[in-house]
Amino acid sequence: MDNLWYLHGEDFFAGLEEEKRLFLQKAVHRRFQKNDIVFFEGDPGDACFYIASGLVRIFSIHDSGKEPVFFLRRAGELFGISEVLGGYPxxxxxxxxxxxxxxxxxGQDFDALLAAHYPLARRVISLLGSRIRHLGDSIRNLVVCSVEGRLIKLLIALVYDLLPDAEAWRRPVTVPLRISQEQLASMAGTTQPTVSDLLQKLQKEGQIRVERRRITLLHPLRLLSGVDGMTEALSTGKALRRG
Structure with a gap:
């Protein structure tokens, strides 16, 4: 079983060139600077979004001030789909x-595209199904995977696009954005002090290097091989290629 299945993604429109052309024809094109808000919780779910370049976090804000991060959406991904299909906030x-x-x-333009283009509708159904599966795996990880294992998987996810082949998995790679320990903690389902302790531990073990909120994985393959349940996936090489 490939434990990194959720990272093996092509561009959402891969193989759907005509559908992509029609989607972009209907789209409003916007550029966002770092920290710009795309939408707020409670806003009307009246549009869906395709990321041509960049990185978007999907998160909530609690009364305590904490901001748990549910997903990171990368270039080539579609987001905001579930609300736009149902018209929910x-x-x-x-x-x-x-x-x-x-x-x-x-929303109305997206509905028309789905009605007229079955391959696009099928791709959306497949995408939503995979995200439900990912949520299920995430819940399972919270129950059975150690906090260290969850943190390592998260670090691998953040650098995955920079690991195109087996050789790259054996070279140092730096997480391509500055990310706080609080953000890492919310995505890994733990606390900031725990993340701090684990980063120090991994650094002492020679697995990572941390400099000014930049994290470098010194040997991604070796780091991942120590995670619970990853040995089989790595031995077959499935974790080293895109699906």
Missing amino acids: RKANAQAIAPSEIHAVR
Whole structure:
């Protein structure tokens, strides 16, 4: 079983060139600077979004001031789909955490595209199904995977696009954005002090290097091989290639 299945993603429109052309024809094109808000929780769910470049976090804000991060959406991904299909208000916030180019299509236009293009509708159904599966795996990880294992998987996810082949998995790679320990903690389902302790531990072990909120994985393959349940995936090489 490939334990990194959720990272093996092509561009959402891969193989759907005509559908992508029609989507972009209908879209409003916007550029977001780092920290710009795409939408707030409670906003009307009247559009869906395609990321041409950049990185977007989907998160909530609690009364305590904590901001748990549910997902990171990368270039080539579609987001905001579930609300636009049902016309529901947004259930979370979306924020660019790097300069991003995003294309937004109104709900009625997206519905018309889905009705007229079965391959696009099928791709959306498949995408939503995979995200439900990912949520299930995330809940399972919270129950059975150690906090250290969850943190390592998160670090691998953040650098995955920079690991195109087996050789790259054996070279140092730096997380391509500055990310706080609080953000890492919210995404890994733990606390900031725990993340701090684990980063120090991994650094002492020679697995990572931390400098000014920049984290470098010194040997991604070796780091991942120590995570619970990853040995089989790594031995077959499935974790080293895109699906």
